[in-house]
Structure formats: structure tokens, C-alpha cells
Amino acid sequence: MHRRTLIAFAAATLATGSVFAQAYPTKPVRLIVPFAPGGTTDIIARVIAEPLGRALGQSVVVDNKAGAGGGIGALEASRAAPDGYTLSVATVSTTAANPAINKKIGYDPVTDFAPIINIAATPxxxxxxxxxxxxxxxxxxxxxxxxxxxxxxxxxxxxxxxxxxxxxxxxxxxxxxxxxxxxxxxxxxxxxxxxxxxxxxxxxxxxxxxxxxxxxxxxxxxxxxxxxxxxxxxxxxxxxxxxxNRMAYYGILAPKGTPKEIIDKVHAGVKKALEEPAVKKRIEETGSLIVGNTPEQFADQIKAEYEIYKGVVAKQKLALQ
The missing domain is CATH 3.40.190.10 (Periplasmic binding protein-like II)
Structure with a gap:
């Protein structure tokens, strides 16, 4: 009886999570930008926030959390509840360069996030x-x-x-x-x-x-x-x-453990936003190239870039002062 109760509870929990994910979002979504306003990360985030909000049916609010080369905002994003209501902009700085040089950064760029999509590659x-x-x-x-x-x-x-x-x-x-x-x-x-x-x-x-x-x-x-x-x-x-001769990237991450249904909804929303001529034009006017890849492709990209910068740090014997 006890085992049946546990199984029933687990099934109910999964069903509730699935229903929750299907209803998502029911309130505004926060998009953490781990740098101050005015930089490229902020520009890309603000270009995508409004059309993504339209695609999701809820507003997407940009929240700048600067400091520590992007580490403060990225750490906060990694610790957020995996419910889809806190997303973050991923850059090479926050997912590769900074973690490679800062051993006390507090998060693992490969295991502490659920990659959703790379929006653009930038010179x-x-x-x-x-x-x-x-x-x-x-x-x-x-x-x-x-x-x-x-x-x-x-x-x-x-x-x-x-x-x-x-x-x-x-x-x-x-x-x-x-x-x-x-x-x-x-x-x-x-x-x-x-x-x-x-x-x-x-x-x-x-x-x-x-x-x-x-x-x-x-x-x-x-x-x-x-x-x-x-x-x-x-x-x-x-x-x-x-x-x-390496380009930057600007993508969107969720905290690890975020349900796949939510990941898929945000991914579809960004893809829809990137199809809008005005959004495409605004991003390309910055000199960036639209990417719009899959969560799996973006995850592989983050892993590869992280390894590259770990190599740079080791070869050049770099350390934070």
C-alpha cells in the first residue's frame, strides 16, 4: 500500500508539473542581463525581449545585474527557481571566459544551466x-x-x-x-x-x-x-x-531542472521573434549574425568555448588579481 501511495504521489507530481509547464507563462518573465545598460548584451536582450513577450503572451522584463565580469548576474540566474520565470542572457564572458579564470565564481556554466537558444553571433x-x-x-x-x-x-x-x-x-x-x-x-x-x-x-x-x-x-x-x-x-x-579571431555569442539560459516543456516554449518564442523583419534587421544592423540554434547545439557550443578559454588561461598563466 505504501509503495502504491508513493507511485501515485509521483505520478500526480509529474502530472501537476506538466500542467504547470503547459500553462506557462501566467505572469511576467524576468530576463537577467549580467552587465550594465548600454553594452551589447543589453542591446541584444532589449531587442528580443518585447517580441519574445508577445510570442509568450506575457511581458519579458530586462533586469540588469552587473558586476564581476558578468559573474554576479549569472550566479543569481543559476540559483533561480527552475520555473521559467527567471531566464538569463548567456555570453562567452559568463559561460566560458569568466568561469575559466575565476575558480570562485560559484557556478558551473555546463551543469548549472539549461541552454535554450543562441540568438546571435557577434564580432x-x-x-x-x-x-x-x-x-x-x-x-x-x-x-x-x-x-x-x-x-x-x-x-x-x-x-x-x-x-x-x-x-x-x-x-x-x-x-x-x-x-x-x-x-x-x-x-x-x-x-x-x-x-x-x-x-x-x-x-x-x-x-x-x-x-x-x-x-x-x-x-x-x-x-x-x-x-x-x-x-x-x-x-x-x-x-x-x-x-x-573568435566571435561572441548571445543566447538565453534557464536554471538547471527547468521542465523541457518550458524550454521548448521559450525556444519557440525566440525563434518566432527572430522571424520578425524588424527584429532581424535590428540585430543585423549591429553587425551580428542571427543563429537561432537548438538547445542541444547551444549546449555543445558552450562546452566547446569553455574548454577553449580554460586552455587560454592555463597557457597564459592568467589569474584574477
């Missing part, structure tokens, strides 16, 4: 303030070699993709510039545009408007080929630095 770029003496790649590297330690670069945070990719760039070119970490790309960009820091390694969408306004000068870009928006800017591969 990364080194750009400088117009007052910086070098405005092209050759003179940029020559100046840094001539004046080691004199210059500094900004990133969205210690352990982020901008930090690790710049450190990789430094090791391959034998230059030295000082790292100035910020609480997101937005604040970092403000200081580079304002001239407080001369150099930044950033994701293209947040830097591109300033480049188009000639408030930043592009030096070199991480992309499969030269970009139509920056036809005169070489790729890292062109200048002989293929290991640095």
Missing part, C-alpha cells in the same frame, strides 16, 4: 579614441611595442571575453598594455569615448555607433571576413592572429 573589435596616436593595425602594434606599459585598455570586466581576448592578443604580439576592468561595456565605452582610457576590446554592436560617429577608430575585428560596415578594418586572421 569583437579593438577600437581606440580618436586622439590615440595610432589609427591602423600596423601603427597600433608598433606604438604599443615602442611604449610598453604606457597605455591601458578598458574591458567590460575582469575575466570577460574582452579581457581574455586582449590578453591573448598581447601574448601573441608581445605588447604590454594595462587592463582597466569596468562593470560592463557601457561604462567602459563611455570612458574610452571620453578619452579617460585610450583602447577598448569590445563587442561590435555597442562600439559600432561610436565608430560610425567617428568617436572611436576601429583597429582590427574578430569576424569570419571583413564586415560590410567596416570594409577597411582587417580581421585578426588577416593580420596573422587567427587564435584571437
Amino acid at each position: 569583437n573589435i579593438i577600437a581606440v579614441n580618436p586622439k590615440f596616436a595610432a589609427h591602423d593595425y600596423k601603427s597600433f602594434v608598433a606604438l604599443l611595442k615602442k611604449e610598453p606599459g604606457k597605455h591601458s585598455y578598458a574591458s567590460s570586466g575582469a575575466g570577460g571575453i574582452g579581457h581574455l581576448q586582449t590578453e591573448l592578443f598581447k601574448s601573441l604580439t608581445n605588447v604590454f598594455v594595462t587592463h582597466i576592468p569596468y562593470r560592463g561595456a557601457g561604462p567602459a565605452l563611455n570612458d574610452v569615448v571620453g578619452g579617460q582610457v585610450p583602447i577598448m576590446f569590445d563587442n561590435l554592436p555597442s562600439a559600432l555607433p561610436f565608430i560610425q560617429q567617428k568617436r572611436l577608430i576601429p583597429i582590427v575585428v574578430a569576424a569570419p571576413s571583413r564586415l560590410p560596415s567596416l570594409p577597411d578594418t582587417p580581421t585578426f586572421k588577416e593580420v596573422g592572429l587567427e587564435p584571437v
Whole structure:
């Protein structure tokens, strides 16, 4: 009798969970952005939030939780209830670079989340303030070699993709510039545009408007080929630095244990949003490429990128100060 009761209870629990997932969502969904407003992660999140909300039938509210190179927001997202009402934006910084360098980050990017979809792949770029003496790649590297330690670069945070990719760039070119970490790309960009820091390694969408306004000068870009928006800017591969020629990604994660029915609903909602011409146009205008892959494909991508950056950290003997 006791065994039958347990079986009946388990069946009822599963049925209740299934009904709950089918009814989802019945209230607004929170989308954690683990960086400050103004950066690429925030831009992509806000482009997708409204159409995703329409697809789900509930509003999707963007919540910026900056700090620790994205680690604070990602940790909060990993600890959220697996009910679909707290999702988060995944970046290379939060799912690969930062966990690779920060052993105390508090979450495992592979096991503590349920990947849903990679929204877009985004080029990364080194750009400088117009007052910086070098405005092209050759003179940029020559100046840094001539004046080691004199210059500094900004990133969205210690352990982020901008930090690790710049450190990789430094090791391959034998230059030295000082790292100035910020609480997101937005604040970092403000200081580079304002001239407080001369150099930044950033994701293209947040830097591109300033480049188009000639408030930043592009030096070199991480992309499969030269970009139509920056036809005169070489790729890292062109200048002989293929290991640095890695694009960023922006996807959506749920906490581990989130029911498959909810994962599928959010995935379908994002796919529907990406089919909207205005959404597609807005994302592609940033220089990003729409991906829209499956949860399984995104999970494999996260695993692969995490392994790559663990290798970078080990090879370059990097550690957080």
C-alpha cells in the first residue's frame, strides 16, 4: 500500500508539473542581463525581449545585474527557481571566459544551466579614441611595442571575453598594455569615448555607433571576413592572429531542472521573434549574425568555448588579481 501511495504521489507530481509547464507563462518573465545598460548584451536582450513577450503572451522584463565580469548576474540566474520565470542572457564572458579564470565564481556554466537558444553571433573589435596616436593595425602594434606599459585598455570586466581576448592578443604580439576592468561595456565605452582610457576590446554592436560617429577608430575585428560596415578594418586572421579571431555569442539560459516543456516554449518564442523583419534587421544592423540554434547545439557550443578559454588561461598563466 505504501509503495502504491508513493507511485501515485509521483505520478500526480509529474502530472501537476506538466500542467504547470503547459500553462506557462501566467505572469511576467524576468530576463537577467549580467552587465550594465548600454553594452551589447543589453542591446541584444532589449531587442528580443518585447517580441519574445508577445510570442509568450506575457511581458519579458530586462533586469540588469552587473558586476564581476558578468559573474554576479549569472550566479543569481543559476540559483533561480527552475520555473521559467527567471531566464538569463548567456555570453562567452559568463559561460566560458569568466568561469575559466575565476575558480570562485560559484557556478558551473555546463551543469548549472539549461541552454535554450543562441540568438546571435557577434564580432569583437579593438577600437581606440580618436586622439590615440595610432589609427591602423600596423601603427597600433608598433606604438604599443615602442611604449610598453604606457597605455591601458578598458574591458567590460575582469575575466570577460574582452579581457581574455586582449590578453591573448598581447601574448601573441608581445605588447604590454594595462587592463582597466569596468562593470560592463557601457561604462567602459563611455570612458574610452571620453578619452579617460585610450583602447577598448569590445563587442561590435555597442562600439559600432561610436565608430560610425567617428568617436572611436576601429583597429582590427574578430569576424569570419571583413564586415560590410567596416570594409577597411582587417580581421585578426588577416593580420596573422587567427587564435584571437573568435566571435561572441548571445543566447538565453534557464536554471538547471527547468521542465523541457518550458524550454521548448521559450525556444519557440525566440525563434518566432527572430522571424520578425524588424527584429532581424535590428540585430543585423549591429553587425551580428542571427543563429537561432537548438538547445542541444547551444549546449555543445558552450562546452566547446569553455574548454577553449580554460586552455587560454592555463597557457597564459592568467589569474584574477
